[in-house]
Amino acid sequence: MSEKTTVAITIQGLTKAYKNNKVLRGVNISVQKGSIFALLGSNGAGKTTIVKILSTLIHPDGGSAEVLGLDVVKQAKQVRNHISLTGQFATVDEQLTGKENLLIIGALWHVSDRKEQADKLLEMFQLTNVANKRVSTYSGGMRRRLDIAMGMMGQSSIVFLDEPTTGLDPQSRLAMWNIVKLMSSLGKTVFLTTQYLDEADYLADYIAVLHEGVIIADGTSEELKKTLPQGIIQIQFNNELDLKKAKALLDEYPIRDDKEINTLNIQTDSSAKAFADVLNRINEINIEILKFTPKQPTLEDAFLILIGEKKEDV
């Protein structure tokens, strides 16, 4: 069999449509065993659809998807033995305690020492002191941690996490990142989805960007950074006239305006020189700057750049 291969997940030419909505239009992905893989995409990009296909919940229309060399459609039963799914929305039983939630999942995985396993996971996810409290009293972060702990009861080697940090406060988000790193250090292959560039950047060994049904860019975060915009400078003006004047002066920079809030998003190479250049040009014509913010590149910026490149190719 495929004992020696180092690939955990292979997706080839995957397509899926809901009625006329072609969600996936030929997705290709390859995930290395033991790595953290991040699927990056905005709302409605089809991240959950891919996770559901990989975790055997829905069938693709075309193409193929394999988990550990097993076809997710034809060998769904075997696939389920190796995977664990933590969906986009927490699926914990509110009326039961954290520990009870874990024990039920443990029983379904036929884990013989499930009590010990549950205690271990509660400890690892910092839930020991609320283990015997009902989940309805948990915070969002605690709930999400329990949700993921439940996914680990079966000790599956491949873990799917669909937007594990969406809706969490910064502290819980950091805790979740540590958990993902920990999972990886235990040798698991982690397939996660996210809308956040910084999250993919921090966590993932390999990133793929999903947009309009295809992977528009993929690589390690180092590789991607070369493609993605680095130094976005955001400048807000008093009125639209100022904005137009400034925009005309800066026409050699890739630029995007948001007229509703009189704001320009200017893409630079993030060097101090470019920074100074932008400001000097605006100062020369004495336009007042209301607000000036160097911005973290967002996924939106990334898309605009990547899509722009696509169009140029055609």
Place this chain on the structure above:
Amino acid sequence: MRYSKEGWFLRDSITLFERCIMLAFRSPGAIGLAFIAPASIMAVFVYVFGGALDIGDVSVVDYIVPGVVLLTIGQSAAPISVRFNNDMTKGVIDRFRAMPIAKSSILIGHVTATVLQNVISVAATIGVSLLVGFRPQAGLIDWLMAAGIMLLYIIAIMWLTVFVGLFAKDSEGASSMMTLLGTLPFLSSGFTPTDTMPVALRIFAENQPMTPIINSVRALLLGELLDDRTLQLALFWCVLMIVIFYISALLIYKRRTTK
């Protein structure tokens, strides 16, 4: 390793049954509701309307017990269908389906828990009615037959509950669809004889399934003569409902769990 084998089907069903029972006993007020609703209805009819009911020489409690039993079953149906609906719409079913467990164990867990829950609340209703003066005249065979009819009714309503849980878009939908079931017993022979009703209501009451079921159970429990036609009608309705709701529930369950 933990690879699921065929033989674990039963064990998984039991685990999921236990989960549903835990959820049933934990959900706020579920058990209380199942108790308090029939008890208060019984109190209202016995102590408030009691003198005004024209039901011949039967005591009010004796007369209304079967109606209250059906009411109890109908009222516990709403939270149960909500529970099932939650599992189907909030991703719990997805977690289970991505695990190596049989799809049918999930359904079996819910179904068996529902039946047990209803049997308990019916027993509780009968217990309460005994306290407020219910004096059944039934022999063992009569009791068994009455229990059999009630069980058939429970199973029919259980499949309806599952169907509604699967069919409704969200828990509010599921809950409101089940409200009807909680009021229909009032439009039957459960609380007043149908010949005292206005014509339109009477035609409905006499022909809806609950009336022969209630009349059969009442006759059996009070040791009255039960005519074959009433019993046949009661059984016919139960079996018909079971078949219809079972098939619709399974069809929609299949559709909702394969895509």
